[in-house]
Amino acid sequence: MSVDTILSFEEAMEKYDPVLGFEVHVELNTKSKMFSSAPNVFGDEPNTNVNEVCLGLPGVLPVLNKKAVESSILIGLALNCKIAEHCTFARKQYFYPDTPKNFQTSQYEDPICYDGWIDIELADGTVFRVEIERAHMEEDAGKLTHMGGSTGRIQGADFSLVDYNRSGVPLVEIVTKPIEGAGSRAPELAKAYVAAIREIVKNLGVSDARMERGNVRCDANVSLRPYGQEKFGTRTETKNVNSLRAVENAVKFEIQRHGAVLDSGVKIIQETRHWHEDTKSTTSGRPKSDADDYRYFPEPDLVPIVTTALWVEQLRSRLPEPPAARRKRLQADWGYTDMEFRDVVNAGLMDEIEETVTAGASAAAARKWWMGEIARRAKLADVDPAALGVSPAVVVEIEKLIASGAINDKLARQVLDGVLDGEGTPAEVVEKRGLAVVSDDGALQSAIDEALAAQPDVADKIRGGKVQAVGAIVGGVMKVTRGQADPGRVRELILATLGVEG
Amino acid sequence: MNAHELIRSSAAVMAAKLASGEITSVELVQAHLDRIAAVDGGDRGVNAFLHVNTEEALAVAADVDARRARGGSDARELHELAGVPIAVKDLIVTIGQPTTAGSKILEGWMSPYDATVVKKLRAARMPILGKTNLDEFAMGSSTEHSAYGPTRNPWDLDRIPGGSGGGSAAAVAAFEAPLALGTDTGGSIRQPGAVTGTVGVKPTYGAVSRYGAIAMASSLDQIGPVSRTVLDSALLQEVIGGHDPQDSTSLTDPSTGLADAARLGNVKGMKIGIIKELHGEGYQAGVENRFNESLELLRGAGAEIVEVSCPNFGYALGAYYLIMPSEASSNLAKFDGVRFGMRKLPAEGPPTIERVMAATRAAGFGDEVKRRIILGTYALSAGYYDAYYGSAQKVRTLIQRDFAAAFAQVDVLISPTSPTTAFKLGEKLNDPLAMYLNDVATIPANLAGVPGLTLPGGLADEDGLPVGIQLLAPAREDARLYRVGAVLESLLEAQWGGPILDQAPALAQTAAKEAK
Amino acid sequence: MAAINREQVAHLATLAHIEMSDDELDRMATELAVIVDSVKSVSEAAGDDVPATSHPIPLTNVMRDDVVGHVLTAEEALSGAPDAQDGRFKVPAILEES
Ligand SMILES: [Mg+2]
Numbered sequence A: 001m002s003v004d005t006i007l008s009f010e011e012a013m014e015k016y017d018p019v020l021g022f023e024v025h026v027e028l029n030t031k032s033k034m035f036s037s038a039p040n041v042f043g044d045e046p047n048t049n050v051n052e053v054c055l056g057l058p059g060v061l062p063v064l065n066k067k068a069v070e071s072s073i074l075i076g077l078a079l080n081c082k083i084a085e086h087c088t089f090a091r092k093q094y095f096y097p098d099t100p101k102n103f104q105t106s107q108y109e110d111p112i113c114y115d116g117w118i119d120i121e122l123a124d125g126t127v128f129r130v131e132i133e134r135a136h137m138e139e140d141a142g143k144l145t146h147m148g149g150s151t152g153r154i155q156g157a158d159f160s161l162v163d164y165n166r167s168g169v170p171l172v173e174i175v176t177k178p179i180e181g182a183g184s185r186a187p188e189l190a191k192a193y194v195a196a197i198r199e200i201v202k203n204l205g206v207s208d209a210r211m212e213r214g215n216v217r218c219d220a221n222v223s224l225r226p227y228g229q230e231k232f233g234t235r236t237e238t239k240n241v242n243s244l245r246a247v248e249n250a251v252k253f254e255i256q257r258h259g260a261v262l263d264s265g266v267k268i269i270q271e272t273r274h275w276h277e278d279t280k281s282t283t284s285g286r287p288k289s290d291a292d293d294y295r296y297f298p299e300p301d302l303v304p305i306v307t308t309a310l311w312v313e314q315l316r317s318r319l320p321e322p323p324a325a326r327r328k329r330l331q332a333d334w335g336y337t338d339m340e341f342r343d344v345v346n347a348g349l350m351d352e353i354e355e356t357v358t359a360g361a362s363a364a365a366a367r368k369w370w371m372g373e374i375a376r377r378a379k380l381a382d383v384d385p386a387a388l389g390v391s392p393a394v395v396v397e398i399e400k401l402i403a404s405g406a407i408n409d410k411l412a413r414q415v416l417d418g419v420l421d422g423e424g425t426p427a428e429v430v431e432k433r434g435l436a437v438v439s440d441d442g443a444l445q446s447a448i449d450e451a452l453a454a455q456p457d458v459a460d461k462i463r464g465g466k467v468q469a470v471g472a473i474v475g476g477v478m479k480v481t482r483g484q485a486d487p488g489r490v491r492e493l494i495l496a497t498l499g500v501e502g
Numbered sequence B: 001m002n003a004h005e006l007i008r009s010s011a012a013v014m015a016a017k018l019a020s021g022e023i024t025s026v027e028l029v030q031a032h033l034d035r036i037a038a039v040d041g042g043d044r045g046v047n048a049f050l051h052v053n054t055e056e057a058l059a060v061a062a063d064v065d066a067r068r069a070r071g072g073s074d075a076r077e078l079h080e081l082a083g084v085p086i087a088v089k090d091l092i093v094t095i096g097q098p099t100t101a102g103s104k105i106l107e108g109w110m111s112p113y114d115a116t117v118v119k120k121l122r123a124a125r126m127p128i129l130g131k132t133n134l135d136e137f138a139m140g141s142s143t144e145h146s147a148y149g150p151t152r153n154p155w156d157l158d159r160i161p162g163g164s165g166g167g168s169a170a171a172v173a174a175f176e177a178p179l180a181l182g183t184d185t186g187g188s189i190r191q192p193g194a195v196t197g198t199v200g201v202k203p204t205y206g207a208v209s210r211y212g213a214i215a216m217a218s219s220l221d222q223i224g225p226v227s228r229t230v231l232d233s234a235l236l237q238e239v240i241g242g243h244d245p246q247d248s249t250s251l252t253d254p255s256t257g258l259a260d261a262a263r264l265g266n267v268k269g270m271k272i273g274i275i276k277e278l279h280g281e282g283y284q285a286g287v288e289n290r291f292n293e294s295l296e297l298l299r300g301a302g303a304e305i306v307e308v309s310c311p312n313f314g315y316a317l318g319a320y321y322l323i324m325p326s327e328a329s330s331n332l333a334k335f336d337g338v339r340f341g342m343r344k345l346p347a348e349g350p351p352t353i354e355r356v357m358a359a360t361r362a363a364g365f366g367d368e369v370k371r372r373i374i375l376g377t378y379a380l381s382a383g384y385y386d387a388y389y390g391s392a393q394k395v396r397t398l399i400q401r402d403f404a405a406a407f408a409q410v411d412v413l414i415s416p417t418s419p420t421t422a423f424k425l426g427e428k429l430n431d432p433l434a435m436y437l438n439d440v441a442t443i444p445a446n447l448a449g450v451p452g453l454t455l456p457g458g459l460a461d462e463d464g465l466p467v468g469i470q471l472l473a474p475a476r477e478d479a480r481l482y483r484v485g486a487v488l489e490s491l492l493e494a495q496w497g498g499p500i501l502d503q504a505p506a507l508a509q510t511a512a513k514e515a516k
Numbered sequence C: 001m002a003a004i005n006r007e008q009v010a011h012l013a014t015l016a017h018i019e020m021s022d023d024e025l026d027r028m029a030t031e032l033a034v035i036v037d038s039v040k041s042v043s044e045a046a047g048d049d050v051p052a053t054s055h056p057i058p059l060t061n062v063m064r065d066d067v068v069g070h071v072l073t074a075e076e077a078l079s080g081a082p083d084a085q086d087g088r089f090k091v092p093a094i095l096e097e098s
């Protein structure tokens, strides 16, 4: 595998104008598959979520999932698309072992959604409009695992194993029109675009939108042309860019690589490229050729979909608030600074904080817990904070316990640990671990008497007016009570015991 | 009448004798198994069956007998055809019996699911005698393109039984089964029916679920009944028909009252149209004679016979031989040696998956299948789609318009089913075009989705072989076919002194067919 | 429409994943030329104003509710497989060399 020479990004941008294009595949979170009633579930044992239809056994026929159609229309509406009044399915034919019928049932001439747009807000607030060419319905393929060789990659593998659990999972493929004019912001725009699509489908509730699980997958098209030239350069399509950072990096790398190729006077080959996270570079895949004759034709086993205005408007009425509007509203409601809010968004905790606030916590407290202790523990556990296992209700309950004086901040952290260890609700953890603040003055008094007796010289100092020495006695009491006393109250009681004014 | 005599009667008669207790289902099934053993095997056997389902058929029969013996609701709830055995074309998947589609590529494959029509047969408790021979993947008009040897025509063992459903038609003609299921993409039920002197019906597209029929051309395929009488086909279509949520092209409102229509059988005041383009030149003289006699009989029974023109039917064969291979090339892509069926390693070179797929398909498919896959791949490929596949789909619109215009004038249409009687085995094997011409009269119905029925119209003077008469009705008017068909059938029986099949030569005992 | 030639058949056989010997390619080209010639009149049959019919009986909006139905066990799913390992279908290497 030869390493490509690349230009610096700055040099490439000086000479060439990038044009982008994206095909984003979104897996819908329907209960069953696109054309079969087998379950659409991630992560189960291989080939256990299949039936004869998604295995493509002889004689089977597809039947379309209505929820998947409605989810597709919702995505189209959220992307400001037109919804086709009449559309059909087509067979896209190619042989590959992850494709059980050796054709993918997709849409070709008449996608269900077309001609839309989405405004992408870049970090500095610039808004960039991306035009959507189409969003069409299709089915996912199975999953290949390449065995033998050293890397688990397809290259050098001795054989491959196929799991068809994912075969037939409903997909919506969102295709942009060529994106011109992004200039040096192309990589940033690429990342922001995919992030926006992810947010939209998650907000719609039609996809789990987890990129690490492949729920949202991006193919990035990049071409360069000299400034001033109208005609697009030859493009490459980089596959397998499955994180937001990777999208940004892959676009950047391809711009740099194209620049070097064009500089050397060589033509860009139209081909698919593969993104490698380890080397942060792309390698050549398959060149586009005559072999890419997909022989599309209308799927005879499925009948056309006709959308009525009534149906589409009913779906439109189900559209949630658009993500950008929602973000503006939430920031205003919560009173977060721009930086605080951006951190929350980047941590993927907006939903959690919203739920926590709705459940009764203050916006400040919600942020303090999610961005603080919960995020810290999630980082240690190497999971998303949202996936750590703390519910908004837990945060609210802990906050209430603090407010009532039942626990203090330090104890609250122990309560959180207890909840994460599965010891029950915060109240139950307090009970089981005996974490309640000791507020019984009688119990405290004996601890204080004990501490004073243990350190008579310190007691004398305090009596003598050195009030700051009280800290040593407070420490002793806290130790005896294992941190469960309110230090302020302990201090008061010590001074009262010694008859000293605080 | 004992069971061995009873196998020559109609399914309706068998059903009546079962209901009256005159005979048991076990006796009836055993008599058919004996007949299969007697005439189906060996070098000169009919070879209608690829698999004989002895144990299960007898078990189902015994269960029916037990229910009937118990009486009460168990007996009352039995379907009219319960205990009457049936054969199933080996293109239709069955749990517990291999399904080969007549191809080596599926040799030994066992489906983990039942076709919808098979579920319905099981629900009606009809014992399945076995799986019948066919042209590989239903591609052919002679059953010579089976990977498991040709089926022979019971009328003349040196002749073809038609195709692709030659096995189902021959089984019924040879009294190996009273009923069978076929599939009809361009005539594969009707043309074998014509050349074996049996009845066969291609229902309206969508009237019978295709779920579990291994697809050749999805927009043309249709499962239908094969029998010896019109009433029997009507009874069987009532068992297998109806809406199926697993088939998106299944009708929610198919034709009903089929058996009643067959029993009613009245053509008085009906208008019957002769299709100008579907007789005359290119049709064997004996076929024309029998066709004309049928018209006379119908006229005598009170029908008005008029001539209609379907000017675009001349393009039907061409359109069919573009649409059918196109869809077939796609439907057969799944046979690749990955998930089921045969796998073959390439003779030389590295065994990559692409090369294994190509070697598997080279070894597993016969010549006719390859021919159609390549033709279909061509018709769909970049640069040719519009001229071929696209144009053919437009012709389909023209054919539908021709039918619509014709049915605006008449109630049913009539034609010979096949231009000729059964030809000799091997005669057209190396001339695909000549083979394709056998379907010239049956194809328009598939392109338009309308129902078609064939019934025996007597024997041709020149060769003494059966001639088929085809009736066509508008979509969802399957009942009309049974109504007219039953009248013509009884008129012909009167003329020929009994069922046409009674004139078939007795079959010699052959080497016994082993239950495979 | 040009007659179909051997090179075309070879390309089509590649697309269709059917291995063919030189003899087969020659034979297939000859046979297909005859068939293609016999069907070519189809392209002149209908004018531009004639719509295509892809389904013989027009139906629309046939959909099912999003309800989970039956599944096969992995054992059933793999029961017909030419080769399997660890509950999955086993296929030869996809790429030619390492
Ligand atoms: Mg794509």
Ligand SMILES: [Zn+2]
Residues within 6 Å of the ligand: A025, A138, A173
């Ligand atoms: Zn796609």
